[in-house]
Amino acid sequence: MICSGGEIVIDCLKRNGVDVIFSYPGGSLTGFYDTLFDSDLKHILPRHEQGGAHAADGYARATGKIGVCMATSGPGATNLVTGIGTAYMDSVPMLVITGQVVSNLIGGDAFQEADIVGITRPIVKHSYLVTDVKDLADTMNEAIHIATTGRPGPVLVDIPKDVFAAKVKYEPNGRIHLAGYQPNTEGHPMQVKKLLKTLETAKKPVIFIGGGVKVSKGATEELIKFAHAVNVPVVSSFMGLSGYPATDSQWIGWLGMHGNYASNMAVTESDFIIAIGTRFTDRSTGRLDRFAKNARIAHIDIDPSSISKTVDIEIPVVGDSYNVLQMINKYLDDYKWDKCRQERDEWFETVKGWDKEKPFSYKFSDKIIKPQYVIETLYKVTGGDAIIATDVGQHQMWTGQFYKYKFPRQFLSSGGMGTMGYGLPAAMGAKIGRPDKEVFCVSGDGGILMNMQELTTCVQYRVGVKTVIINNKFLGMVRQWQQLFFNKKYSDTCLEVQPDFVKLAEAYGCIGMRAEKVADVEAVLRESLKIKDRPVLMDFVCDREENVYPMVPAGASIDEMIIR
Amino acid sequence: MEKRHIISILVENKFGVLARVAGLFSGRGYNIESLTVNSTDKHDVSMMTIVTYGDDRIIEQIIKQLRKLINVLKVRDLTSYNHIERELVLVKVYVTQKYRSDIYNMVNTFRGNVVDITPESMVIEITGDNDKLQAFIELVRPYGIIELIRSGCLAIGRGSKATSEMEKLKQSHNNK
Structure with missing residues (x-):
């Protein structure tokens, strides 16, 4: 069938399961909005493009589906930048569609022209400028595929006004050809076995999770099984919060600058850390040369570049959290978990003791709201x-x-x-x-x-x-x-x-x-x-000068917390 | 310890690839000493050769970050392989008739070519690795260098093993 670029965009979105877009109209999008008016795609009109980008981000984080935001060329597009950067840093699957000035005006400093592909290059997983309507369908499918697979992230598609309007023969096919993009999601069995072998004799193990666990469907359930089977305490990064139920007995808390005493101490004293879906940021690790000095570290992550980036990793496992945790649980029975059972039980008691000693706390007042x-x-x-x-x-x-x-x-x-x-x-x-x-x-x-x-x-x-x-x-x-x-x-x-x-x-x-x-x-x-x-x-x-404690001062190691 | 590395990057010949690679280096604070890029025998695939400095952790990160780019097909650190490297220099030297034969002798020793002569100058072309070019440049400097331009480094692995293309080529030969 013969379709316009705008119709192709809407059809590709719907075929990829998108049911709502957060979008703000503008000059370069007028043709698209004319098409949108006649479609049944749900449209939310934010009152600022940045709000639209964050809304798409929040939608994606809460549902696990891709979030879609759109804005017009120039200021519309640049208003999205903070939202794109936010999604990029936290690995949120987002499709960002920007209108662009008419193709033959690009590069001439036209009204509302901005090189948004150039501006956002360091904060997107990938980006496209569509110059021919014939490429539009494949580009849309590829963009959604890239945004939602591997380590998720925002992908930007910049579409000139004339490409929205141009008509072309369109056959929906979902074709994707990406020779340079094959994320490794499975996890290598040899590495998983090495991890379990090390855990078998670890006396003070800790599981340290990041945001990668909560976005990998089913990973939390596998992790609960694993943590209970081997009786290991679980801590998280700030981004990992809600990746493990805080009401569960294995849960200790979160690590880093404003994390709890027990988590920071557990990691500092640990002899084996199993890190899952985290990237060891400065806010989690504190001073690097004093971070977890006694520990051997295994790191499960879907992004190879997160492994050994800041902290040296002895056992890297490249793969999706759910897949790897499932593999871990599959092999669990091949190992003897009673070897260091007693030491591990004592370790758990020590960690729980730290939490009892110095939990998150504040001084309640009945005069002023804390x-x-x-x-x-x-x-x-x-x-x-x-x-x-x-x-x-x-x-x-x-x-x-x-x-x-x-x-x-x-x-x-x-x-x-x-x-x-x-x-x-x-x-x-x-x-x-x-x-x-x-x-x-x-x-x-x-x-x-x-x-x-x-x-x-x-x-x-x-x-x-x-x-x-x-x-x-x-x-x-x-x-x-x-x-x-x-x-x-x-x-x-x-x-x-x-x-x-x-x-x-x-x-x-x-x-x-x-x-x-x-x-x-x-x-x-x-x-x-x-x-x-x-x-x-x-x-x-509220009380005006209440402080957040504990606090690890910048440049200090995480066991040097200011408690109060 | 910081070491010199030659990274060869096979990329899809698409819009903005060079900017993505160059932006990755500048954005993350890595050094580029030289960069060379042109298409390979396939028009839709290009090879970039980047010479960079860094310790093991930095080089590992550079390679991993490059592999993350969607349009990057293959990344190799040629420094860890037995390889051949070449640069090209074009140098315009102030030479009158009196010293022309001296220069010819040097150019021959360095297996270079004289590609242009005027009454007062010569343009010389030399290829080789970094050290050889540097040696030649120092040799002609006393005569007076009017202008000098150097290409980035090109490098290729020795032997037949290095590429997966080899298997495909063997098969197509056998089929003939």
Whole structure:
């Protein structure tokens, strides 16, 4: 059949299982929008392209399906950049379609022209500029394939206005020819056996998981089986949170700068670390030359370039977390697990003892709202079942510390890029993908203002996202650093001038609520759960100078935590 | 310890491949000492040869990161193989009639060619590895170098084993 480029784009999206796109119109997309008007593809109109990108990201993280965002050429496309970078750093499968100026104007500094392929090159998994409508279908299929397989990531397809309009004979075929792209997903049995052999005699083993576990379907279940069978404690990176149920007996906590004492000590003292789907970032490892000095390390990861990048790995296993964990469980019975059973049981007791000794904690007050209390109460009133998205800063760390995550894809946070303004649009995308779940955005009084316009989008499409603002009238995390390392010089981190968030929420057509007294916290959160048909914004007026602890200072090793 | 490595990268001849490879080096802070690229015997496949410096961890990362690029088909560190390497230099030297035969002697010793002569200059072409070219350049420097241009390094593995193409070629010969 004869189709236009726009029709081909929509058909390819639908054939690849895409049911919603987050897209903002513009000059180069006018033809596409004309086609879109007549299709049944669900379209969400964010109020800023960055919001659209984060919404596609949140949708992808919450559902496991590809998130699709679109914007017009020039400023539309450049507004996506932060969203693309955020998705890239956290390995989120995303398809980014940008309009481009008419082919024969490219390179001439035309109106709304930007070399978006060039601008985004370091922050995409791959990108295309489609110059001929004949290539469009194959490009779309390849782009979706690349974004969703191997280590996932954003793929950008830049389509000139005339290519959207051009007509061509189109036969849907799903053809993919990528000679240079064959991700290794299986895991080598020899390496898996070497890992198990080493574990057999390990006396202080630890399993250390990252975001790769929660995005590999079924990996969590296999991991639970494995961790119980060999009685090994499980810790995670910040990105790995919700990859292992925090209510399970093997769970210890998370590692790194604001992780718990027991996790940091367990890794420091361990003699064998099994790392799965993590990339050993500076935030997890602290000072590298003192990281896990006594441990041999096995590393399971789908991306070979993550292995031995920062930390030397003795046993690399390249493969998908689920596949490798399944293989591990298959071979489990070939090894004797009672060899060091007693030492391992004692080790587990030691690790649990550390957690009892110094758990995540704060000093409750009945006079002033402690931010940690808000998160704890949020956990209580949602029964630990809500999907939680965060912004970046102190509230993000407290949301990692005081909410116990139960299932993969429950915790959405910009771990790699640390993007303020991520929370609300990501929560919106998540709620659109998972309307069956309560979705909360936990934000700060700084971050919420960065993409607040998306409340309008939530109102328009009746997306019942609930936002918790931990309001301390500070850019709290930077203020904390200024307090601890810069002699309390609070240079431009004070946000005393701020809007009335409740009135602002009402102006947007949302429900706005405020809690100023400790006794109101639970009531406000419970009240929000009753509201189903519109977004809710809650302003929690918190203790201004509460700090996030424990804290590993920059450049220190992870056993050198400031506890309080 | 930092060592010199010759990385040969077989790539699909597609839009933006050079920018992706070069951007990877600059974005991650790796060095490029020289870079050469042209198509192979197949018009849709190109070979890039990059000379770089780094310790073992850096070189391992460079190779892994290159392999991650979608348009990269194959990456080899030729330094770990027995290989042949060549560079080309074109040098324009200030030479009057008086010294012309001296220069000819040097060029012959270095198995080069004189490719242009004017009353006051000669253009000389020499191929070889880095050391040989450097030696020649030092030799003619006292006469006065007017202009000099060098290509990047080209390198190829010795012997027949190096490529999987060999098997395909053998088969097609047998079939004939």
